[in-house]
Amino acid sequence: MFTIAKQFHFSASHTIEGVPDDHPCKRLHGHNYIVELILQSESLNDAGFVVDYHDLATFKKIIDTELDHRHLNDVLPCPTTAEHLARYLYQRASKFWPNVVAVRISETPKTWAEYRE
Ligand SMILES: Nc1nc2c(c(=O)[nH]1)N=C([C@H](O)[C@H](O)COP(=O)(O)OP(=O)(O)OP(=O)(O)O)CN2
Numbered sequence: 001m002f003t004i005a006k007q008f009h010f011s012a013s014h015t016i017e018g019v020p021d022d023h024p025c026k027r028l029h030g031h032n033y034i035v036e037l038i039l040q041s042e043s044l045n046d047a048g049f050v051v052d053y054h055d056l057a058t059f060k061k062i063i064d065t066e067l068d069h070r071h072l073n074d075v076l077p078c079p080t081t082a083e084h085l086a087r088y089l090y091q092r093a094s095k096f097w098p099n100v101v102a103v104r105i106s107e108t109p110k111t112w113a114e115y116r117e
Pocket residue numbers: 016025080081082083107108110111113
């Protein structure tokens with residue numbers, strides 16, 4: 001099995017509503033998010049790729065258009081946690097690349113959340 005991954009970046013603000021009032025994430029704040037898109041395949045195409053990294057430019061466009069420099073609470077129809085964001089982007093990506101296996105989101109250098117089916 002071959003696995004590839006590519007990182008993408010965006011900046012956005014959010015609040016998390018479902019936490020106690022004294023939780024810092026209830027306050028308006030932002031992150032420089034890192035998104036990792038992970039794809040797998042048992043075979044390679046004629047060029048020797050799972051997917052050409054260049055073809056993932058469509059995913060960058062989705063992130064830039066839908067998430068970058070936005071308030072995530074206005075975008076996602078669910079809590080704006082890293083977990084939900086990972087699932088949202090997995091579902092967007094898997095429409096274009098059926099061999100997406102996971103999306104991983106980092107809000108800080110010390111944390112990540114991943115969605116895979
Ligand atoms: N399981 C989750 N926990 C938290 C999420 C999340 O999306 N999923 N999000 C947040 C905050 O939005 C933000 O990411 C802060 O995280 P935290 O690691 O607490 O960041 P800090 O820089 O404050 O961490 P230090 O403890 O200072 O290292 C919170 N939890």
